[in-house]
Amino acid sequence: MLSNQKLQNSLNEMKEISHMDTALFTAKGKLVAHTEEMPLPEALEQQVVVDFAESLAEKQTYQDYHLYKVMVEGETEYILVCLVKEESFLVCAQMAVCQIRNLVMSFAEQFDRNNFMQDIYGKAKKHHIQEVPRVVFVIDTGSKNNDMAMELVKNLADIRSKDFVTCVDQHSIVLIKDVSHIKEEEMEERLSKIAGSLADNLHMEAMIRVRVGYGNVVTQLPEIAESYQEARMALEVGRVFYAKYDTISYGKLGIGRLIYQLPMSLCNMFIKEVFGEKIPDILDDEEAMSTINKFFENNLNISETARQLYVHRNTLVYRLERIEKAIGLDIRTFDDAMTFRIAVMVIAHMRDQM
Numbered sequence: 001m002l003s004n005q006k007l008q009n010s011l012n013e014m015k016e017i018s019h020m021d022t023a024l025f026t027a028k029g030k031l032v033a034h035t036e037e038m039p040l041p042e043a044l045e046q047q048v049v050v051d052f053a054e055s056l057a058e059k060q061t062y063q064d065y066h067l068y069k070v071m072v073e074g075e076t077e078y079i080l081v082c083l084v085k086e087e088s089f090l091v092c093a094q095m096a097v098c099q100i101r102n103l104v105m106s107f108a109e110q111f112d113r114n115n116f117m118q119d120i121y122g123k124a125k126k127h128h129i130q131e132v133p134r135v136v137f138v139i140d141t142g143s144k145n146n147d148m149a150m151e152l153v154k155n156l157a158d159i160r161s162k163d164f165v166t167c168v169d170q171h172s173i174v175l176i177k178d179v180s181h182i183k184e185e186e187m188e189e190r191l192s193k194i195a196g197s198l199a200d201n202l203h204m205e206a207m208i209r210v211r212v213g214y215g216n217v218v219t220q221l222p223e224i225a226e227s228y229q230e231a232r233m234a235l236e237v238g239r240v241f242y243a244k245y246d247t248i249s250y251g252k253l254g255i256g257r258l259i260y261q262l263p264m265s266l267c268n269m270f271i272k273e274v275f276g277e278k279i280p281d282i283l284d285d286e287e288a289m290s291t292i293n294k295f296f297e298n299n300l301n302i303s304e305t306a307r308q309l310y311v312h313r314n315t316l317v318y319r320l321e322r323i324e325k326a327i328g329l330d331i332r333t334f335d336d337a338m339t340f341r342i343a344v345m346v347i348a349h350m351r352d353q354m
Helices: 004-018 042-054 089-127 146-154 184-206 221-241 255-260 264-275 286-297 302-309 313-327 334-353
Strands: 022-026 031-034 059-062 065-072 075-083 134-140 164-169 172-178 211-214 247-249
Touching (some): 004 022, 065 089, 075 089, 134 184, 172 221, 221 247, 221 255, 286 313
Antiparallel strands (some): 022 031, 022 075, 065 075
């Protein structure tokens, strides 16, 4: 667990920068850290924090105190209480929430990686595992029955004697797959089929809809952790940009991997350059976005897109012209189409971080 001292140090550092007093509570209302000059009324400790933690609100005001939930993977990890004496402190408070969240997530990722590595090396030593080409698949069960899912994965026909199946957390199953029998020129296609088979079998046999991410092929045991992290990133980036796919390869993330790592300041700057101060409403128009996506899938081919949408070519041209007026970009040209595609992905990334 993340030590209270690290949390205390983080609050102290933020106080030095912003001059804002803060306190941090668990979701159950236990005080874990606070700046030295932070006054803590009895009602705040005993009632307000707990009531807020159990509410659906993401932030709340109590007298001069502003309460914020520090959310990690959809769960409330901490409640940050900020003593807001002036309006500029509100921005500092939001930055503090991000700082605490990043600290918690960084620790969790390191904890998972260390435990995973120790487990791998322990199994390797005990069972004399050979260094052969392997790929790590991470199966996200969405907090469903992991025990049942893991047993199903272990009993799949394609599981070999050199494969290794384990749980990393409450909603992740890891399959370390021996791929030494697969030819290099067939590797990409076979890995995609294995991922698809995992998703399909778990859905049919256990009625669990899962998402499967997988990393690159590695040949040495220490590199397995890298393939694991790649599979993790494939799932995370895929959740934001490729949500319609049940399986995603790290090697196929493309520009999504780059956008996912962009800072919010750069994202905001880019969106303002493309759309100005207001994001066009048409981006939330399901019919318009469906037309655009189909147009992109057909490599900007108007005739083929019209055929697949079952509309007349002139009707599609009219729709594209209407879209051009709304977004200020003519997506019939490659440059504007690329700009719009990137902008949509950047907006998805920004909304995910809110």
